[in-house]
Amino acid sequence: MSDAAMPASDTLLASLRGARLLVIGGTSGFGFEVARRAADAGARVVLVGRDRERLEAAVSELRATGAAAGGAAIDATAPGALATMGEQLGEVDHVVSTLGGAMGGGFLDADLETIRETVEGKLFANLEVARALGPRIADGGSLTFTAGTGGSPSTSSGATVGNEAIATMVKGLAIELAPRVRVNAVAPTWTETGLWRDLDPQQLEETKASMAEAIPLGRTAEVSEIAQAYLFLMTCGFVTGQTLAVDGGISLA
Template sequence: MAEDRAALEGKTVLVIGGSSGFGLEVARLAQAHGARLLIVGRDLEKAARVAEGFRMAGGSAQGFGLDATDAAALSGLLEGESPVDHAVSMVGGAMGGGFLGADLATIRQAIEEKFFANLGIARTLAPFLAENGSLILTAGSGGRPDNASGAIVGNEAIGTLVRGLAVELAPRVRVNAVAPTWTPTPLWRNVAAPDIEQTRARFTEQIPLRRTGEPVEVAQAYLFLMQCGFITGQTVVVDGGLSLVT
């Protein structure tokens, strides 16, 4: 465990979407391993509040409010904070509906939010990433093309993106992705509680481990990808075995 901590001790970790959900858990784990945190969220007040909490706990953290898909804004932040040792992007949404059931604009938006947003972020981040650093994107698993069409295309495109970037940025930087299945996080804050519980029950029935995951369990995959220096171009699926039976 001491060697694991040493891998992140004093390193700068940028978490885009680090003020809630998976991103917040990644930040907590990285901070526990001695990393210096850069927390980015759209809401400056929230990001600053989260960073202050980390500082009060004895860590080093700064919070920034910006749209990470705005290349000029993200570059402006990085020019003052680089090099970044490890960057994590939680950017991407969810959607329901098949190729015929969902409207075209919704499908396009899902692909835009998954693939093109992260492509832009990666292009902006690349010059600011440190030697032997890493970039970790977020895909997803658990849906099917007939009920989550645009999201599935976007998730598969993230896998393609990390395979390409891993070669283009090697050997200086490693690039990977994490693909969680449905997990109760603030992403679903606008969904009624009974609907959340119904979704949880449905996934619990389908997942071989007979439960849904915890956000911290998903976050552990991001930490593994930061710490393991001999893995690149991979998408790590964190779904309790759901992909084995669907």
């Protein structure tokens, strides 16, 4: 089938054939699904995760499908770790970062250190990704971060500040790295991923049901739906400086 006859989504994914993709936080959730789909499209993927056991399991799962996959067991937030890894890996075409966590609590009732750590884990950890790996992205490549939607300053203070900071950082980096590299972010709302693995099953279901009630579409997202947004931003060559909300409309409320 010629490119002209292929569905638009397939044509975009075809551009990943042979591409080198680095996924930071790629052992589960959004990162792993992005890596899996990109590998299915013919990309060569490298997963980065701090838990060696999870990393090896994820890489093995990809390789079992015939994917060209490797892994790097490092703490991406440790000073200098990404720069050292980048020197070892060399040039890549696309980088996806899922660094950053969630938190509850406002500016007064949340612990100050928790707020500070949440902002640090979103903005400055991802800024380090850009500084360490941006120069190693090939011309025409992309850098995609993870922000978030659905919280409010009074109930998720540090996360809200961090998400807004990522959106601002993306706008700046998109100019600084243009025209060589495109920079964007995906902003999902609450989705059932490994981030919530410490919740017991009842808490998880209660949280999922509560979030579904707040989302205009009446349900939470599937991991695969969020992954589609990363793939779109990686492969659509005329999008840069954007933060794409994939949240069922919760940010409209």
